[in-house]
Amino acid sequence: MLLGVFFLFSLFGTNVEASELNVNNLDSISMVRVAKMINENYDTSSMTNEELDNLTINLLNQNLSKNTRSGVASPGKILNKREKELAKKYPSESVNCFFYADIASNAARKTFSNATTDGTDGNAFQHFYWNILMTDRYGAVVAERWGTAHEYGTSGPYTQMDLANNAAGRNTYNDCRNFTIGLMGRRPVAKDMADWTVKMIFNRRLYKLNSARTGLTATTGAGYTGKVYHQ
Template sequence: MALYGADVQQLKELSKLLASGSARLSGKARELDSLIGQSQYWQGQDAKKFTVEWHGRLRPLMVKASQDIEEAAKKALQNAEEQSSASMGGAAATTTGLGIQTAGARDADRWQPDRPTPEEILKQYQVSDAETTEWPSDWDPLRLVVDQKTVTEKEAELLNGLGPLELDAFKDIHDDAFEQADARFESVDRNDDQNDAFRHAYWNALMVKEYGAEWAEDYATAHEQLPGNPGPREAMDLYNNEVGRNIATDNPNASAEELADLIEKAVRNGDTVVVGPDLLPQPSNEVPPEKTGDAGDAPPVNGQDPEFNDECRTTS
């Protein structure tokens, strides 16, 4: 009997290209929305006629095309995962929820010599401040449904590359991260403690699940470039972001609930860090929540400009 298969890596690349195309198409639709909304560029009967045609027929077609391409991207990725499982004799398909690794489970001790010390984390996990902007911009139709907030220019670029469904998912991810953190770790102010560590790690894990590891890393890193972030808090957040992405990458078939359980275990096992009384990033299982430090008492620390993925899903 003949066996049929597919190149897993090519399927993943196809999924990535399709997702990028979907995001660009939806982004162009939003660009046109904003241009059409600026009546100073085009006036008269032809402009009015096109506006009606755009909102009544053309834009829905673009949105539908973007959604269809996005669905094709998800199916290609699903087929890649199924093909990968089949190639391993079905072993991978049986491991969801069994033997799932946290970021630090591959080494018995996070603080072995080959692991960064708290001082090294504080120094290495820092990024430069970036220029900021208001998103959505004043002329963006999204202002009608999304509250404007100050973000870095890279954050705005990445958000502008998301389609309508992806933007809805982005808000749900944000809300879920706060809800799960509050449910699993009590906190007075949600800063610098285990609640904070869980929230950042889980937020990143969910972004990996929804948008891919590269997009998640780009966005989370750009977010930490907001000016004035205290050094210990920035190091803590960047480190825990990485832990969450690693957990999601190591467990691609895990559900959101399973990811939350894994990350809770990581926090309780000390795979994540919190701000210690000494204002250094310390293992999250070694500092009680009531003993965590206040990073606001520490100054910002200089950081390097991050390198972003050139193929991230943006409209640029």
């Protein structure tokens, strides 16, 4: 399949007109897969935004997972209504934001033993780190767009927690950036942002659910494995 795609774009160039994105069974696995394909196999430095979007659409349409589960997007689940709308409007941006979500999920599971459980310090790490990665790449407006879309159709304490940690990731990005530049003389990389996330958790500046699961309380670092992972 990939060789065929290479041939298509080599033969006709990157100006191939993309068909409309098929979002019916579009899931997070397909989004991450296509982001990796583009990042690893294509030189996008000379592409226009339109060319990159067209490439993304073609690859997504050819690599849709055979998945029919619906609900809030998480690994293997169909994108929700708002995420589908955004994917059609911002194809290239969409796959990269899901790619960052995958990075954050993997890093959270290795950094916190409780990361797969909603309402925990590990889940706080995942949401904060995802949003700070998106903010570093695209800015806070885009990060807010995808962080909020991810929670579409949900409500209650778990959603409040996720939105609060999403916002904290966006709002403290400049603090992380200034800290890294001041201490190391360079812009932050993923490892710096993961370290910053754990620092925020232990400083009780992020949120998890209280023991009754009825509201938010400050994170404490519960479940920390002793090592910070950034991917």
